[in-house]
Amino acid sequence: MIDVKRRVFLKGSAAAGAVVAAAGAGLIAPQAVLAEWNEAAFRSKTVADAIKAQTGTDATEESADIKIKAPEIAENGAVVPVSVSSSIAGVTAISILAASNPSPMVASFALGESTVADVSTRIKMGKTGDVIALVQAGDKVYTAKKEVKVTIGGCGG
Amino acid sequence: MKKTVVAIAILCVVGLSSTVVAKNAADTTPAQDIETYRSYFTKKFPGVPLQEFSNGVYAIDKVSRDSWEAIEEFPPYEPFIEEGEELWNTPFANGKGYADCFKDGPAQRKNYPHWDAKRKMVVTLPLAINECREANGEKPLKWKVGAIASLLAYMGYESRGQTTNVVIPEGDADALAAYNEGKSQYFSRRGQLNFACASCHMQSSGMHVRTDILSPGLGHTTGWPVYRSKWGNLGTLHRRFGGCNKQVRAKPFKAQSKEYRNLEYFLTHMSNGIEFNGPSARK
Amino acid sequence: MAKAKSSIKLRAKEKNGVTTVKALMSHPMETGQRKNKKTGENIPEHFIQEVVGEYNGKVVITTSWSGGVSKDPYLSFSFKGGANGEMVKVSWTDNKGGSDSNEVKIKGKK
Structure with a gap:
């Protein structure tokens, strides 16, 4: 949790500018700018490993206070609109996982203090499976899921 | 692959023998055709307002409409409109530009396709764009994708709210013949699957091909160009005409061929009274 | 062709004290698992890894993505505050070191 907050803070202060400038001057490899990208979480092959790598724990709690907006049936698995919002207090991070994807972790959003726990993106889903939302608040990790059916189309697919 | 054939074959049991349109293209007038075509869909999908048919399958399917509306929040075609505007405003090598060909500006959808009585042919908007380029010493653009689609996106966006009004000039036998050719094209079976445009998009509209719901043919011409996620x-x-023909395993005609221009002439006429709303997003 | 323009299209709107930002980025978002149909070889992974949203120079969101986010990716987020004319900035960095950013003025009550 602390990690996430610090990440946001650092990026927001002068540090961000300094890092970009250094990269521009060829002092450091561009990869270094991306040091925070959670390789372990994104490369995980299972949902459990991804959650552990993202949050540092596997103790999660299902919550009815997380809303996932995603289609029942994906029109096209290449573009599945997903929104996650939560009324839980003090949310610091939201992650979106597609359980059936080879690498389930798709996106994570580290939120600043004034940021509303409500994010949207569009994801790829290889086949039918759960979209899992992971919400971190305080030292707790909450989850919710929603099944999205992905099928091969007739003319569209 | 096999599964597709089976699924589609089932759909096809509903033949074209129904009396939706007369056996010979020339047996009914264009005005009668509009009436028949439109009422076929408004009866088949009661409660769907006429203008809604410009949204394709999303007019009749709530589930896919939800995803579509989420995508329309920030549609993927938007950058293309901007690119098209830049192309419109970039002068040709001779200093002239598209505005010299299209005197009343980029909002041109209402004027196309139209019958050119002198040349005895249907002129579509993409054709007019490339003729404009060639008249000014520029190379024509590729027909199906790229710069021409961006230009059409900008022109389409500027034309939003205009109403389809394709005229088949009365007393012009050649114009009527072109229209009837387009109509025959629409109702003729072709390809290994032996499908006409109308097999899927009239008789079977609203039914499934595997998981896809077939869109109603009414309003099919209003939303172009289209960003397809596919x-x-x-x-x-x-480009889409060609794709449809390929899907029934027929050899497609070339983009802007006489066959497809006449088909566009007929099909756009069927949507007279429906507003242009392109560019749009589809699966 | 036309002059280079930002790969990010951006909108920011303030309503009832909350600013909602919507961004559409042009990017292939290759997963590394797709095959080139002609050569049969895998297309190397190429995707946006990080998207940062800033308001008045302060980071409000740091997004990490995999190649599992759709081509030409979309991001929407909201934050409390923001007033007409203030700036919102969104920038991305991909796994090959490519990057871009764009700024937009918040539209709200004057």
């Missing part, structure tokens, strides 16, 4: 980019109406 394509991952923006394409033109004739």
